[in-house]
Amino acid sequence: MSQASAYHHGDLRAACLRAARELLEEDGSAGLSLRAVARRAGVSATAPYRHYADRDALVSAVAAEGYRELAEQLAAAHPAPSTPDDLAAVAVVYVRFALEHPALFRAMFAEPCDPTSEERVAATVVITDYVRGIVRNAFPGADPEALATTVWALVHGLAFLHLDGKLDTSTPEVVARQVRAAVHALFTVAPAARAPGTPPE
Amino acid sequence: MSQASAYHHGDLRAACLRAARELLEEDGSAGLSLRAVARRAGVSATAPYRHYADRDALVSAVAAEGYRELAEQLAAAHPAPSTPDDLAAVAVVYVRFALEHPALFRAMFAEPCDPTSEERVAATVVITDYVRGIVRNAFPGADPEALATTVWALVHGLAFLHLDGKLDTSTPEVVARQVRAAVHALFTVAPAARAPGTPPE
DNA sequence: CCCCTAATGTGAACGGTGCATACATCGTAG
DNA sequence: CTACGATGTATGCACCGTTCACATTAGGGG
Numbered sequence: 001m002s003q004a005s006a007y008h009h010g011d012l013r014a015a016c017l018r019a020a021r022e023l024l025e026e027d028g029s030a031g032l033s034l035r036a037v038a039r040r041a042g043v044s045a046t047a048p049y050r051h052y053a054d055r056d057a058l059v060s061a062v063a064a065e066g067y068r069e070l071a072e073q074l075a076a077a078h079p080a081p082s083t084p085d086d087l088a089a090v091a092v093v094y095v096r097f098a099l100e101h102p103a104l105f106r107a108m109f110a111e112p113c114d115p116t117s118e119e120r121v122a123a124t125v126v127i128t129d130y131v132r133g134i135v136r137n138a139f140p141g142a143d144p145e146a147l148a149t150t151v152w153a154l155v156h157g158l159a160f161l162h163l164d165g166k167l168d169t170s171t172p173e174v175v176a177r178q179v180r181a182a183v184h185a186l187f188t189v190a191p192a193a194r195a196p197g198t199p200p201e
Numbered sequence: 202m203s204q205a206s207a208y209h210h211g212d213l214r215a216a217c218l219r220a221a222r223e224l225l226e227e228d229g230s231a232g233l234s235l236r237a238v239a240r241r242a243g244v245s246a247t248a249p250y251r252h253y254a255d256r257d258a259l260v261s262a263v264a265a266e267g268y269r270e271l272a273e274q275l276a277a278a279h280p281a282p283s284t285p286d287d288l289a290a291v292a293v294v295y296v297r298f299a300l301e302h303p304a305l306f307r308a309m310f311a312e313p314c315d316p317t318s319e320e321r322v323a324a325t326v327v328i329t330d331y332v333r334g335i336v337r338n339a340f341p342g343a344d345p346e347a348l349a350t351t352v353w354a355l356v357h358g359l360a361f362l363h364l365d366g367k368l369d370t371s372t373p374e375v376v377a378r379q380v381r382a383a384v385h386a387l388f389t390v391a392p393a394a395r396a397p398g399t400p401p402e
Numbered sequence: 403c404c405c406c407t408a409a410t411g412t413g414a415a416c417g418g419t420g421c422a423t424a425c426a427t428c429g430t431a432g
Numbered sequence: 433c434t435a436c437g438a439t440g441t442a443t444g445c446a447c448c449g450t451t452c453a454c455a456t457t458a459g460g461g462g
Contacts, residue, residue: 007427008439033419044441046421051439055420102313109365110311112303124367149368150355150383157358158350164310166325167350182351186387208456209410234448245412247450252410256449 013051015041020062021104028103029110032059060117063108067123070097070108071130082138088183090134091155092176098159099169105159128152154186155179214252216242221263222305229304230311233260261318264309268324271298271309272331283339289384291335292356293377299360300370306360329353355387356380 009015019040023032034055038045052058077093078086098105131152136144158179161167168174210216220241224233235256239246253259278294279287299306332353337345359380362368369375 007441008429012439034421035419045419046423046442047440049421106311109361110307112365128367146379146382147386149359149362149379150386152367153358153362153383154351154355154387155358156361157354157356160310160357160361161350161354164313166329166353178347178350181347182354185348185351208412209458213410235450236448246448247413247452248411250450 009041009043009047012041012043012047015043016048016051016058017061017065020058021065024062024103024107025101029107032062032103032107034058056111057117059107059111060120062104064117064119064123066101066104066108067120067127070094071123071126073097074127074130080137081134084184087134087138087151088180091158091183092179094155095159095162095175095179096172098163099172099175102163105163109156109160151183151186154182158182210242210244210248213242213244213248216244217249217252217259218262218266221259222266225263225304225308226302230308233263233304233308235259258318260308260312261321263305265318265320265324267302267305267309268321268328271295272324272327274298275328275331281338282335285385288335288339288352289381292359292384293380295356296360296363296376296380297373299364300373300376303364306364310357310361352384352387355383359383 016037019037020032023036023040034048035045037058038048041048048058052061073093074090077090081087081090128148132144132148135142135148135151139147158167162169162175167178217238220238221233224237224241235249236246238259239249242249249259253262274294275291278291282288282291329349333345333349336343336349336352340348359368363370363376368379
């Protein structure tokens, strides 16, 4: 066993992360307290401070984990989407992730992203690049930067509106259909967006 | 003077709302504590409980105020938008509101909207109807429900991505341009909006 | 006019929180 | 084997939300 010594935990850092994630999923953001994390890890209240500067650092770590998982699931949905259906499928996964992990998703976006958490910044860059890559691949003619913004904003907005109960979330199918419809609508526009002679904006 | 009696405040309910709003704008969500509100209102720590069941009720009230102000500003931007430029202008106002009142905007959307706060629900309905009305007006042929979702999601997503620092927010002009570009891209998608035979642009 | 009730504000107290500081324990390098 | 650095503990402070018993007062019915 990696029991260590009953004094030294062995891998408190990972244990804290796990506990924090669990508390987030179970009780929402309010349930995520450093003390609760410490209790769940079977350790004194201040022990986590050896591994995380403060509460924000912990939630940033959890958020970064969330970003990684999200990127993973997006990539798994389709490695290199190029058709409208591909892109819509990715969008559906994005929104589903938000609905399946509401508190985590909120932790990822609800606070102003602390730029001092390089782990967190790096994780978001992965997603940005992924979206940009998709757009570049699917809309060779368009301005990838601008279009990536549009696509991400659309999907991100859909996720949040669903989360806030502003949209029908009765069944996953309903949600998926709404998301697909919205993305398809956007998709048809792109080729014309960069028509020859059309000045940008 | 409306000094009342130095014991009874006079209009604590409104004073709490004002103080809460101020604290939110000054110190962000973290600074909004019931005790701080009470202090600012010059009243004992538990006095606000006479007017608000708990902290959540207070922030719900502040959020509702935010919804009303947002709806107001949107309507002021354009009473009945029908052209792409109109719609884009409204979107710009939406995003600007988020950037000018970040903590308030987050309070409005960061938590799952408590359906028991009828004041809050009513305030969001106003916005939903406004967006739907715009879409109905601007895209007579399209399904207003679906398109309203798409439009709102796009704008809402843009607002949040800006808030989270995922997009360039260096100057209001930059932001406005990005928002306009995104909305215009979406707009061209609704063929039904144009009379048959009318060439795009 | 006065008094009584209901509305409003107070004070103390409980359990919880984040965090700083001083101390204890232990693996490990020298 | 020993000393040191990393890790975990104990204690304490200030703050928080919330409850409860109590004080104050406004305003209406005698």
